[in-house]
Amino acid sequence: MIQAIFRKEFFKIRGPGLLVIAAHICILLYLYVATRRLFMLDHPEVVWYRVLHLGQIHFGLLKNIPLLSGILIACFQFLPEMWGERFRLSLHLPVPPGFVALTHLLVGLTVYCAMALADLFGLGLITGLFFPWQGIKISLLTALPWTMAGAGAYLGMALALLEPNFRLKAVNLLIGAGITGLYLQTVDPGAYEPCLALLSVPLGLMMLAVLLPVFRFRCRRVG
Amino acid sequence: MNPKAQAVYYVLVILVSAVYLPMLYDKIFMDEVEKTHLFYSPVSQDFILMEKIVGKVPDPAKGFALDHHSNQAYMKADGTYVPRKTFERHLPFIYYKNMEIRGLLPITLNGQTFDKITIKAQRRVLELKAKDLAEKSPHVPFYPLLESNPGQARLVFPEDRFRMTDSDMEFINADENAVDPVFTKMYTYTLKKKGFKFPARSVNGKFSVLKPFDEGVFIVDRDYHVFHVKRVNDKPEIKKTPISPELRIRAIQVSENSQKKFYGLALEGNGGISLMSYDNYRLIPLPLNNFDPDRMDLKLIFNPLYCTAVYSDGTVIRAVLLDDSFSPVKRYEHTMSRATATPATRFRNLLFPFALALGPTPDSRYVKARLVPGTIWSLSGMGICALLFAGGAKIFTGQWPRGMRTATVALTGLYGLVAMVIATISD
Numbered sequence: 001m002i003q004a005i006f007r008k009e010f011f012k013i014r015g016p017g018l019l020v021i022a023a024h025i026c027i028l029l030y031l032y033v034a035t036r037r038l039f040m041l042d043h044p045e046v047v048w049y050r051v052l053h054l055g056q057i058h059f060g061l062l063k064n065i066p067l068l069s070g071i072l073i074a075c076f077q078f079l080p081e082m083w084g085e086r087f088r089l090s091l092h093l094p095v096p097p098g099f100v101a102l103t104h105l106l107v108g109l110t111v112y113c114a115m116a117l118a119d120l121f122g123l124g125l126i127t128g129l130f131f132p133w134q135g136i137k138i139s140l141l142t143a144l145p146w147t148m149a150g151a152g153a154y155l156g157m158a159l160a161l162l163e164p165n166f167r168l169k170a171v172n173l174l175i176g177a178g179i180t181g182l183y184l185q186t187v188d189p190g191a192y193e194p195c196l197a198l199l200s201v202p203l204g205l206m207m208l209a210v211l212l213p214v215f216r217f218r219c220r221r222v223g
Numbered sequence: 224m225n226p227k228a229q230a231v232y233y234v235l236v237i238l239v240s241a242v243y244l245p246m247l248y249d250k251i252f253m254d255e256v257e258k259t260h261l262f263y264s265p266v267s268q269d270f271i272l273m274e275k276i277v278g279k280v281p282d283p284a285k286g287f288a289l290d291h292h293s294n295q296a297y298m299k300a301d302g303t304y305v306p307r308k309t310f311e312r313h314l315p316f317i318y319y320k321n322m323e324i325r326g327l328l329p330i331t332l333n334g335q336t337f338d339k340i341t342i343k344a345q346r347r348v349l350e351l352k353a354k355d356l357a358e359k360s361p362h363v364p365f366y367p368l369l370e371s372n373p374g375q376a377r378l379v380f381p382e383d384r385f386r387m388t389d390s391d392m393e394f395i396n397a398d399e400n401a402v403d404p405v406f407t408k409m410y411t412y413t414l415k416k417k418g419f420k421f422p423a424r425s426v427n428g429k430f431s432v433l434k435p436f437d438e439g440v441f442i443v444d445r446d447y448h449v450f451h452v453k454r455v456n457d458k459p460e461i462k463k464t465p466i467s468p469e470l471r472i473r474a475i476q477v478s479e480n481s482q483k484k485f486y487g488l489a490l491e492g493n494g495g496i497s498l499m500s501y502d503n504y505r506l507i508p509l510p511l512n513n514f515d516p517d518r519m520d521l522k523l524i525f526n527p528l529y530c531t532a533v534y535s536d537g538t539v540i541r542a543v544l545l546d547d548s549f550s551p552v553k554r555y556e557h558t559m560s561r562a563t564a565t566p567a568t569r570f571r572n573l574l575f576p577f578a579l580a581l582g583p584t585p586d587s588r589y590v591k592a593r594l595v596p597g598t599i600w601s602l603s604g605m606g607i608c609a610l611l612f613a614g615g616a617k618i619f620t621g622q623w624p625r626g627m628r629t630a631t632v633a634l635t636g637l638y639g640l641v642a643m644v645i646a647t648i649s650d
Binding site: 043199 | 225229235238363382383395397582583591648
């Protein structure tokens with residue numbers, strides 16, 4: 001069953017998903033060009049000073065990209081399910097609805113994590129071309145909470161889209177925005193390092209909380 | 224409905240509320256007040272301070288409202304308020320530019336006459352902030368070693384930076400982004416020859432070119448010996464300082480100054496703080512009572528007549544006047560106005576049983592998650608919320624709410640109330 005759901009979801013989001021991946025690749029290419037340009041305009045030691053000592057973030061463009069990707073993936077995945085309430089069909093498969101919902105989330109999160117990891121890998125690669133490993137480490141520590149924000153945005157959107165009641169949809173959007181905001185504070189590069197493990201807890205809670213609108217959707221009164 | 228999913232959902236609502244509701248309240252009702260500025264006046268021979276008054280402005284301070292903002296107070300240690308211009312006249316070594324404009328320079332104090340040039344040459348401020356300590360700030364351990372004899376007026380960054388590995392002082396060339404084996408070998412060899420034990424505990428320096436000259440870096444080795452490392456004509460100049468390893472030097476705040484009296488401030492393992500002099504790195508302990516470097520910011524203000532050490536946490540500011548031998552002459556302590564409880568503070572305590580704060584703190588640049596507990600007043604708030612919830616549920620639904628829901632509100636106050644109102648809607 002899990003394979004069937006994976007296949008269904010894969011066919012559903014592969015088209016728009018590829019567009020998002022293409023956008024990520026373009027952004028990473030731009031990031032390379034922008035970072036290279038920093039070194040063309042100034043002496044490398046001065047760029048190192050600005051980035052590694054003064055905390056200038058040379059990849060600030062990446063801050064909101066995971067957030068947008070998380071929102072888009074959730075929309076690609078759950079908007080078609082909610083149009084015409086097609087998700088009802090999946091929830092009446094001979095498996096527990098919680099399992100169905102979690103499998104859907106797992107697909108979305110797998111796609112999102114693949115993109116986020118590609119972003120982090122690309123960022124590490126670009127930074128590694130121009131900076132020593134201390135630069136790579138601080139860049140990844142800076143970008144990691146942003147990618148967690150993307151996961152929060154994905155789960156927040158899922159929470160809102162799967163909720164059948166419009167008032168609660170608004171509440172769920174606020175919850176999603178609130179959790180996402182935790183990872184997007186304007187702080188020194190790498191400042192999130194000590195609390196990254198703790199900040200994964202709200203994401204775990206959100207994943208379980210998504211089950212509530214799913215149950216409410218399944219048990220709602222129609223008509 | 225799945226009760227576990229429901230419980231997790233409400234925990235999430237409480238968590239988000241506990242982060243954002245207090246934050247929103249603070250943005251709307253709480254005034255962010257900076258710390259009090261405390262000085263020693265060579266004119267009145269006493270301490271004098273400037274602070275923003277939180278809450279009701281005392282009548283004597285209001286008298287000077289026309290001079291500046293009514294809640295900006297200039298107060299002498301005896302509690303009398305003065306106008307801003309009088310305050311500035313009490314501090315001629317701080318406000319010497321204004322004094323000159325007003326024709327009050329040169330000034331004669333203690334039988335000595337000071338003009339602008341003398342004051343400027345003898346003023347100096349050394350600062351050590353809790354949040355600037357290496358372990359409290361996400362700094363990159365990768366440092367420039369400036370050429371101390373640049374052969375020109377302006378300092379420039381070298382083409383390389385260094386990092387301390389477990390066995391080497393490793394230089395990386397910025398043009399190549401690769402290890403420079405020549406410099407690495409040269410500095411590592413010289414360090415080891417001088418008795419340096421890897422790995423290093425800390426690297427301390429002022430990593431800037433905006434300073435009059437360069438004094439290199441101070442590196443604390445594995446055994447807490449302090450080494451003074453400089454680059455002179457592209458060659459290492461390394462000295463093992465006589466600073467006792469028993470002091471377990473934790474940090475050195477280096478600040479090059481043309482007076483060439485002190486390299487900067489040295490923080491010891493036991494929290495003591497000393498001035499590190501040019502006299503063979505002699506440490507001069509500063510007699511600071513109740514100083515905690517992990518919570519407090521320290522400012523050492525040198526002027527032509529005195530040195531004043533001013534240190535503060537979030538609520539209390541302390542100052543000690545030091546003589547030429549850095550012995551205490553006079554001390555002063557003041558609870559800052561920013562610590563005053565206002566009606567907004569009291570209502571906040573009533574409203575929120577606790578708060579979840581996420582972000583940098585006054586003594587750390589790292590993002591920290593903290594549970595900030597409420598006060599005894601919060602208990603009343605929790606009770607009121609529980610009553611409101613039970614009464615509201617009875618009025619709107621015609622029946623008393625479930626015991627578990629009321630207990631949630633009673634334990635989590637306003638946040639629980641928000642969660643349980645959502646629960647009632649979703650029913």
